[in-house]
Amino acid sequence: MEAKRRWRGVLDLEAQFAFFRSQPRHPVNAAAHALLAGPILFTNLFVLHFLLLPLPLxxxxxxxxxxxxxxxYLAVDRRAGALAGQLFLGPWAASRALAARLGFALSWKLVLATQLFCRTWQFLGHGLIEKRGPTVRELPEVFLMEPFLIVLQILNKLFGYEPYPGFSKNVDKKMEELKQRKIN
Structure with a gap:
């Protein structure tokens, strides 16, 4: 029951966005996450083309x-979710074409170099700049929702996008609740 409730919370967009925005974000660390999330996700998709799993053709x-x-992402917001979904399906097609062209012998080297570079910068950002990284308990949210939350934050800052009227006000209230819990 606890696990089911936990996963339902992972898809609670207001709570996730409030938590995401309430984290101390040094501009360098925020930029690193925004710039490096894409290559990390691309190389994750890229390397998966070489796994032989019994999935239906x-x-x-x-x-x-x-x-x-x-x-x-579509489950939490149709419009931004559709955009974020395209940001996964486009790289999937590109990674498939690149994997077919490079083959495994060269692909794993590209994946390793990219992952090492990007993950190192993210760990340095958390450890040296923020002095705090995600806990093990937060990893489902980080791996599933952080790419979407980055897209949502960019849409919100550049275009004032809200999934529905009053979303930002609700997020601000939840951020206040989070601050109050930290104080108490």
């Missing part, structure tokens, strides 16, 4: 992951 593991992310 033509569903490869990379497509299954891209569709799962897209479906999750």
């Amino acid at each position: 033509p569903l490869d593991p990379a497509l299954a992951l891209a569709l799962a992310y897209a479906a999750s």
Whole structure:
């Protein structure tokens, strides 16, 4: 029951966005996350093209992951979710073409170098700049929702986008509740 309630909370967009925005974000760390989340996700999809899992044809593991992310994002918000879903399906197609062209021998080197570079900057951002990283308990939210929350924050800052009227006010209230819990 606890796990079911927890996963329902992962898809609670107001709570997730409030938590995301309430985290101390140094501009360098925020920029690193915004710039490096894409290459990390791309190389995750890229390497999955070489896994041999018993999935029904033509569903490869990379497509299954891209569709799962897209479906999750559509579940929390249709408009921004559709955009974020496209930001997974486009790279899936590109990673499939690149994997076919490079082959495994060269692909794993590209994936390793990219992951090491991007993850190192993210860990440095959390450890040296923020002095705090996500806890193990927060990892489902980080891996599933953070790419979407980055897109949502960009849409909100650049275009004033809200999934529905009053969303920002509700998020601000939840952020205040989070601050109160930290104080007490």
